[in-house]
Amino acid sequence: MNQLKPQVNPPLWLLAELTYRCPLQCPYCSNPLDFAQQEKELTTEQWIEVFKQARQMGAVQLGFSGGEPLVRKDLPELIRAARDLGFYTNLITSGIGLTEKKIDAFAEAGLDHIQISFQASDETLNAALAGSQKAFQTKLAMAKAVKAHGYPMVLNFVLHRHNIDRIDRIIELCIELEADDVELATCQFYGWAQLNREGLLPTREQIARAEDVVHQYRQKMSASGNLANLLFVTPDYYEERPKGCMGGWGAIFLSVTPEGTALPCHSARQLPVQFPSVLENTLQEIWFESFGFNKYRGFDWMPEPCRSCSEKEKDFGGCRCQAFMLTGNADNTDPVCSKSPHHGKILQAREQANCTNIQINQLQFRNRANSQLIFKTGV
Numbered sequence: 001m002n003q004l005k006p007q008v009n010p011p012l013w014l015l016a017e018l019t020y021r022c023p024l025q026c027p028y029c030s031n032p033l034d035f036a037q038q039e040k041e042l043t044t045e046q047w048i049e050v051f052k053q054a055r056q057m058g059a060v061q062l063g064f065s066g067g068e069p070l071v072r073k074d075l076p077e078l079i080r081a082a083r084d085l086g087f088y089t090n091l092i093t094s095g096i097g098l099t100e101k102k103i104d105a106f107a108e109a110g111l112d113h114i115q116i117s118f119q120a121s122d123e124t125l126n127a128a129l130a131g132s133q134k135a136f137q138t139k140l141a142m143a144k145a146v147k148a149h150g151y152p153m154v155l156n157f158v159l160h161r162h163n164i165d166r167i168d169r170i171i172e173l174c175i176e177l178e179a180d181d182v183e184l185a186t187c188q189f190y191g192w193a194q195l196n197r198e199g200l201l202p203t204r205e206q207i208a209r210a211e212d213v214v215h216q217y218r219q220k221m222s223a224s225g226n227l228a229n230l231l232f233v234t235p236d237y238y239e240e241r242p243k244g245c246m247g248g249w250g251a252i253f254l255s256v257t258p259e260g261t262a263l264p265c266h267s268a269r270q271l272p273v274q275f276p277s278v279l280e281n282t283l284q285e286i287w288f289e290s291f292g293f294n295k296y297r298g299f300d301w302m303p304e305p306c307r308s309c310s311e312k313e314k315d316f317g318g319c320r321c322q323a324f325m326l327t328g329n330a331d332n333t334d335p336v337c338s339k340s341p342h343h344g345k346i347l348q349a350r351e352q353a354n355c356t357n358i359q360i361n362q363l364q365f366r367n368r369a370n371s372q373l374i375f376k377t378g379v
């Protein structure tokens with residue numbers, strides 16, 4: 001019997017992971033653990049060809065990320081090409097390597113938006129997490145410079161058990177720096193964050209306290225006419241239903257890795273699924289016809305309890321990468337869902353968060369040496 005093919009719309013959002021190189025060593029980086037094995041990077045011309053194809057298909061937003069995208073010397077050229085094609089462009093950076101001169105060059109090339117990430121609200125904790133003593137002061141200076149150039153600025157803080165209790169100071173810093181949007185995003189457990197999960201997952205009490213503080217600040221800020229948007233993202237480990245990851249598999253989001261692998265999400269390269277390269281296929285073929293992009297589209301692939309679930313059109317069975325990391329099989333229901341037979345894994349992680357005592361210096365930092373070691377030993 002012929003199965004009804006799901007309707008596939010073109011991608012809206014292209015994420016260009018320009019490089020895995022990065023001067024920082026955050027232990028919650030979402031880059032793959034074996035990033036040090038991936039040294040190749042697309043050339044300027046190859047990236048521009050990817051942008052052209054994505055734009056022709058209808059993509060409207062282009063994010064430059066990494067690693068640290070600022071290490072690519074051709075970034076102004078890439079921004080200009082993307083802007084000329086009509087993309088809304090967004091630079092996702094740690095701010096390390098940014099200079100006033102570069103901000104000028106990006107503005108001139110037509111960059112629309114800059115997001116700077118911080119590790120913490122104070123120098124000591126920021127240095128301990130980023131693995132760089134100078135990072136905090138550089139970030140402060142660059143956040144001020146970004147504002148001075150008239151950019152709408154997003155400040156992003158990844159929250160975890162070692163910094164979430166300082167959320168009031170984090171918000172104060174964002175107010176001081178005149179952020180237009182603030183993303184207080186609790187760690188999502190992919191890549192290095194998954195490796196360090198036990199040492200990063202906050203307790204439920206920590207999250208509840210943080211939520212209260214955010215709520216109070218929202219009220220205080222709106223009463224004083226500060227319209228900055230405070231977005232607080234809780235970790236799905238404390239939810240009973242999974243997130244509709246990426247708005248659905250191969251539905252709106254397309255990511256391209258530094259060496260040109262096309263993925264339906266930033267974490268999918270860890271799955272036992274073959275994903276195509278932009279060097280061998282057009283984006284049109286990749287998006288509409290490739291095995292990897294079609295694998296989890298629609299509902300026919302779903303096992304129970306997702307298949308007969310009334311919420312499947314909302315959450316698509318959750319995150320395929322999380323299902324794979326926690327159960328060994330990406331076809332399974334995301335264990336975040338309380339209907340999943342594997343939900344016990346999530347309950348166990350919550351329990352662990354209540355009794356662990358892992359300190360920052362015991363985390364596995366994202367650097368080349370650790371990446372190579374993990375690749376060699378598998379640990």
Ligand code: FES
Nearest residue numbers: 245265319320321
């Ligand atoms: Fe890959 Fe959720 S991160 S599907």
